[in-house]
Amino acid sequence: MHHWLMKSEPDEFSFQELERKGKEPWTGVRNYQARNFLRSAKVGGLVLFYHSNCAAPGIVGVARITREAFDDPTQFDPRSDYYDAKSTRESPRWSCVEVSYHQSFRRLVSLPDLRDCAALKNLLILRPGNRLSVTPVVPAEFRAIVALGGGR
């Protein structure tokens, strides 16, 4: 089973908010490659939750996929920041998945932590210029990151 790394700006949607709510649809992905990754996610897949565009960027914990891809409702909502006028209900462009809180790390796994870890030299988000908000993570990478975070 593939695991995932998903980025969110904590001002928009934080891991703490997911912990409070228990579960939440992962909406707003508007990049085709990231969307295709979302569509291939399976229930039970684990998600490394990455806080981006903030004072301390890094991975803060783990979520779990609890519903496979379905139509992202925000694409149809004219009041949403993620509204897409070119998307129709007959042929929707964008998908989302539902994620649920799984576990918090004991410490933040920062970008320097990730870069310093030999097991993570091929991690997609460390590649120059990578901006995908959803990327696959192989099991060895997943285990290495959980270990860095002091998780189980």
Add this chain to the structure above:
DNA sequence: GCCAACGTTGGC
């Protein structure tokens, strides 16, 4: 706020 890297748009 800067800027590199990348995706998307749209004229041709």
Add this chain to the structure above:
DNA sequence: GCCAACGTTGGC
């Protein structure tokens, strides 16, 4: 289908 212009991402 090319490609310049523009917008976005996201670390710093």
